[in-house]
Amino acid sequence: MERVRELAVRLVRECGDDAVVGLSPAEIVEVATALGVYELPSSYVVFLGLMGKRAGQVLAGMDMFYPRLLKVKEYAQELFEEAGKVDLLSDGAIVFAxxxxxxxxWFADNSEDPQVFSFKRVMSRRVDTGTRLPPSCSLRPKFGEAGC
Incomplete structure (x- = not known):
């Protein structure tokens, strides 16, 4: 939790007071309700209270800030369905981004230090040779080379 606080202080110092905006206690309860749980991990509650609406450019491009956070579980379930992986979330799992x-x-549960899981849908892409990559491959955007 201390690392989260240190990051918030650093962002305010480097980016200004309005770069970091947290959630109110009522908004944190709204997030828990939207994510389908009664209680969130305490370190995540600290994060939400300090940076739940905005954290400068940290994690830009992520749907993990309020109010979009209220829909991430729904969006994740759609992602899992499209990939044919509907059983990835266990009971009590908390999708946070x-x-x-x-x-x-997502967090495995609401324990003090929960395991974090990630799922990435990989799509086939055409490369210069005209071949298709197997689903387990990805393109390295920095170098433009296929890697498995």
Whole structure:
């Protein structure tokens, strides 16, 4: 939890007071309700209270800030259904982020230090040779080479 607080202080110092905006206690309860749980991990509650609406450019491009956070579980379930992986979330799992609609992140449960899981949908892409990559491959955007 201390690392989360240190990050928030650093962002305010480097980016200004309005760069970091947290959630109110009522908004945190709203998030828990939207995510389908009674209680959130305490370290995540600290994060939400300090940076639940905005954290400068940290994690830009992620759907993990309020109010979009209220829909991430729904979006993740759609992602899992499209990939044929409807059984990925266990009971009590807490989806806390979605990246660009193809990667989901969730806590296993609401324990003090829960395991974090991630799922990434990988799509086939055409490469210069005209061949298709198997689903387990991805393109390295920095170098433009296929890698498995």
């Amino acid at each position: 979605l990246h660009q609609g193809y990667r989901a992140y």
